[in-house]
Amino acid sequence: MKSLALLKRYDWQKLQQFCTEVFIRAGVDKNHANTVADSLIQADLRGVDSHGVVRTAIYLERIERNMMNPFAEPEIEMEQGPTVLLNGNNNFGAVVGSKALDIALEKAKEQGIAVVGVKESNHFGTGAFYALKAIEKNMILLLMSNASQTMPPTGGKRPFIGTNPLAVGVPAGKELPFVLDMATSVVARGKIIVAAQKGSDIPLGWAIDKDGNPTTDADAALQGSVLPVGGPKGYAISMFIDILAGVLTGAGYGKYVNNMYENWNEPQNVGHFFIAIDIERFMPLDLFKERMDRYIQEIKAEPKADGVNEILIPGEIEHRLVIERKKTGLELPEKVENELEAIGRRYSLKLSDALIDSCYSNQKKEAVN
Amino acid sequence: MKSLALLKRYDWQKLQQFCTEVFIRAGVDKNHANTVADSLIQADLRGVDSHGVVRTAIYLERIERNMMNPFAEPEIEMEQGPTVLLNGNNNFGAVVGSKALDIALEKAKEQGIAVVGVKESNHFGTGAFYALKAIEKNMILLLMSNASQTMPPTGGKRPFIGTNPLAVGVPAGKELPFVLDMATSVVARGKIIVAAQKGSDIPLGWAIDKDGNPTTDADAALQGSVLPVGGPKGYAISMFIDILAGVLTGAGYGKYVNNMYENWNEPQNVGHFFIAIDIERFMPLDLFKERMDRYIQEIKAEPKADGVNEILIPGEIEHRLVIERKKTGLELPEKVENELEAIGRRYSLKLSDALIDSCYSNQKKEAVN
Numbered sequence: 001m002k003s004l005a006l007l008k009r010y011d012w013q014k015l016q017q018f019c020t021e022v023f024i025r026a027g028v029d030k031n032h033a034n035t036v037a038d039s040l041i042q043a044d045l046r047g048v049d050s051h052g053v054v055r056t057a058i059y060l061e062r063i064e065r066n067m068m069n070p071f072a073e074p075e076i077e078m079e080q081g082p083t084v085l086l087n088g089n090n091n092f093g094a095v096v097g098s099k100a101l102d103i104a105l106e107k108a109k110e111q112g113i114a115v116v117g118v119k120e121s122n123h124f125g126t127g128a129f130y131a132l133k134a135i136e137k138n139m140i141l142l143l144m145s146n147a148s149q150t151m152p153p154t155g156g157k158r159p160f161i162g163t164n165p166l167a168v169g170v171p172a173g174k175e176l177p178f179v180l181d182m183a184t185s186v187v188a189r190g191k192i193i194v195a196a197q198k199g200s201d202i203p204l205g206w207a208i209d210k211d212g213n214p215t216t217d218a219d220a221a222l223q224g225s226v227l228p229v230g231g232p233k234g235y236a237i238s239m240f241i242d243i244l245a246g247v248l249t250g251a252g253y254g255k256y257v258n259n260m261y262e263n264w265n266e267p268q269n270v271g272h273f274f275i276a277i278d279i280e281r282f283m284p285l286d287l288f289k290e291r292m293d294r295y296i297q298e299i300k301a302e303p304k305a306d307g308v309n310e311i312l313i314p315g316e317i318e319h320r321l322v323i324e325r326k327k328t329g330l331e332l333p334e335k336v337e338n339e340l341e342a343i344g345r346r347y348s349l350k351l352s353d354a355l356i357d358s359c360y361s362n363q364k365k366e367a368v369n
Numbered sequence: 370m371k372s373l374a375l376l377k378r379y380d381w382q383k384l385q386q387f388c389t390e391v392f393i394r395a396g397v398d399k400n401h402a403n404t405v406a407d408s409l410i411q412a413d414l415r416g417v418d419s420h421g422v423v424r425t426a427i428y429l430e431r432i433e434r435n436m437m438n439p440f441a442e443p444e445i446e447m448e449q450g451p452t453v454l455l456n457g458n459n460n461f462g463a464v465v466g467s468k469a470l471d472i473a474l475e476k477a478k479e480q481g482i483a484v485v486g487v488k489e490s491n492h493f494g495t496g497a498f499y500a501l502k503a504i505e506k507n508m509i510l511l512l513m514s515n516a517s518q519t520m521p522p523t524g525g526k527r528p529f530i531g532t533n534p535l536a537v538g539v540p541a542g543k544e545l546p547f548v549l550d551m552a553t554s555v556v557a558r559g560k561i562i563v564a565a566q567k568g569s570d571i572p573l574g575w576a577i578d579k580d581g582n583p584t585t586d587a588d589a590a591l592q593g594s595v596l597p598v599g600g601p602k603g604y605a606i607s608m609f610i611d612i613l614a615g616v617l618t619g620a621g622y623g624k625y626v627n628n629m630y631e632n633w634n635e636p637q638n639v640g641h642f643f644i645a646i647d648i649e650r651f652m653p654l655d656l657f658k659e660r661m662d663r664y665i666q667e668i669k670a671e672p673k674a675d676g677v678n679e680i681l682i683p684g685e686i687e688h689r690l691v692i693e694r695k696k697t698g699l700e701l702p703e704k705v706e707n708e709l710e711a712i713g714r715r716y717s718l719k720l721s722d723a724l725i726d727s728c729y730s731n732q733k734k735e736a737v738n
Contacts, residue, residue, distance in 0.1 A: 082451050083481035083650040112452035113644075115482045117651050140617070153668050155677040160668060168609045178612060180605045212674025229599035236549045236683040239668075240537045243547060247660045248509070248651050254667055275482075275644070281452040282486050282617050291616045298623055299522050299529060299608075305581025308524040314605040 009329030014354035039094035039125040046318040082111035093124030108276035119251035127167025128181040157212025164241035173289030179315025184238035245271035378698030383723035408463035408494035415687040451480035462493030477645035487641040488620035496536025497550040526581025533610035542658030548684025553607035614640035
């Protein structure tokens with residue numbers, strides 16, 4: 001294990017402050033800047049580094065090249081009882097998603113259930129970000145978003161649907177809450193990139209090559225497409241998410257959801273679909289939490305297969321990572337560090353100010369010696 | 370291919386009539402008898418034979434042994450705006466589910482969205498049965514049910530969660546509607562039974578043996594458990610269905626959902642969760658249908674992988690089977706035929722009256738010759 005003193009590790013709060021300041025100096029409203037930075041740091045803390053501060057650079061570029069509009073507030077287009085259609089007006093996905101969540105939670109408290117369909121949004125970060133906020137308010141959240149094309153339909157050979165994520169948040173009592181946040185692909189594309197870098201094979205069933213043939217070659221897979229989880233089942237789940245979040249809301253769907261990294265002519269037009277449910281319409285909250293605790297305790301007490309230390313519930317690993325990373329700090333890949341340092345220089349901010357004190361002081365000591 | 374004349378094939382309407390009559394003579398109210406028979410025949414027509422008339426015998430036995438109460442009407446226990454808690458009062462799952470669907474569709478028309486949580490129900494047949502009825506009314510339906518224990522949690526070695534199904538129905542315009550109806554297992558247990566009968570291996574990942582080890586041996590798999598689809602993802606989906614349909618409604622969950630075939634001391638206490646959404650709260654119905662048609666047409670027009678004839682949307686295969694089976698009749702396994710004949714004798718009904726005319730007359734001719 002590497003010694004902590006030799007690693008550069010960032011304090012999550014200082015790093016969030018750095019990102020917030022970057023967005024503010026890029027012209028973003030303070031509250032919105034804070035929401036976006038919060039969403040990025042929460043992802044890093046939970047171990048979903050692909051959705052963390054690594055995205056700062058692309059978000060800034062989308063703003064600078066007028067592909068995203070941080071100044072236009074999301075607007076309600078239709079509203080009646082428990083149903084709302086929200087136009088994101090092409091603001092940050094995290095800003096639009098947070099607005100949709102607030103509306104959904106408020107309406108669900110009032111009406112028992114609420115649905116907020118969202119169009120003209122952008123990549124909204126992790127679903128867990130919203131699920132956890134709903135849990136804090138003792139509400140159940142079902143959340144979907146579509147995404148740009150990455151997976152073929154079953155039988156197809158090129159990407160048509162996105163790895164459209166599904167998230168569910170449910171509060172418990174003494175036990176950890178249930179937090180599901182999954183892409184509808186077999187694995188994250190990142191895992192295939194790692195295999196390619198190591199020169200190792202990938203399991204059959206993860207991906208197809210550019211001609212639509214199953215492949216174990218990581219390079220061929222990267223030229224091709226990652227597959228939906230569980231074959232036709234994942235294809236169908238990804239498709240209904242696209243229908244609810246895209247077709248029904250008026251957002252893009254299929255090829256009309258634009259790729260954030262590749263399309264510099266048009267906004268992404270991502271769609272989301274938030275359903276919030278008030279537990280107390282079914283039973284008293286305390287009773288529900290007791291039942292959740294019992295359910296979770298019973299699952300965790302199940303006999304384990306050989307070599308398994310513990311049965312986990314969705315969100316448990318991430319919860320532990322948050323505790324650990326808040327203590328030990330966040331480690332950033334060199335590429336991300338360099339990007340953030342360069343961004344910092346443009347806005348007269350020093351990334352190194354976000355290093356955790358012990359690292360910083362050890363480094364200073366080393367420099368002095 | 371076997372000649373049609375030599376096969377005994379049943380006319381779907383006559384077979385439905387036979388089943389309806391059986392239930393009526395067993396004391397079931399005419400409307401309820403019709404609902405249950407409708408649900409069984411629709412499953413057979415769609416090729417989901419495991420949920421078809423094969424279930425007639427077990428349903429009758431559950432009634433006769435007082436494990437199911439066909440006389441108690443489902444009752445609304447809580448109702449406020451768009452949220453309803455329905456107590457199935459242990460009637461047939463299809464009766465309770467149909468009542469829940471009616472309420473959900475009516476409320477959603479009024480409120481824009483509605484949720485009906487259901488407790489004290491029984492196995493409710495296929496999810497597609499309800500999804501298709503919602504589609505007829507131009508509504509979107511999301512539907513979940515829990516089920517008795519069949520799958521281990523990830524890392525476990527024995528069944529804890531059910532293959533809790535998820536169904537989604539969405540109307541289209543000229544194209545076929547989107548009808549997803551999936552169990553949260555990798556495959557139906559029936560496929561493992563078929564492999565065991567043939568003495569062939571099953572793919573790794575379908576099941577574990579009784580000690581929780583991955584197995585390709587079909588017999589060992591039958592002693593063990595079928596696995597959730599996509600590993601931890603299917604486990605998490607099955608779990609949130611159990612939470613919404615079971616923990617939240619007050620129905621059974623985990624081990625408290627009783628097995629219809631094995632537990633003769635208590636009702637099943639299955640839970641369901643119906644969410645209906647009115648499309649017109651988001652856009653005009655015609656526009657939505659146009660967008661659905663375009664979406665489906667674009668997916669179906671995608672370039673196909675080698676050896677693939679057609680890209681299908683969820684529900685398409687089943688739709689074709691319905692057309693075919695309505696024409697050619699339903700074929701029943703000998704075991705099911707014998708069971709139904711025996712049931713018929715008890716109630717002075719002849720199963721052979723449900724044979725399609727051509728078969729019947731051919732058989733008569735053969736008998737004459």
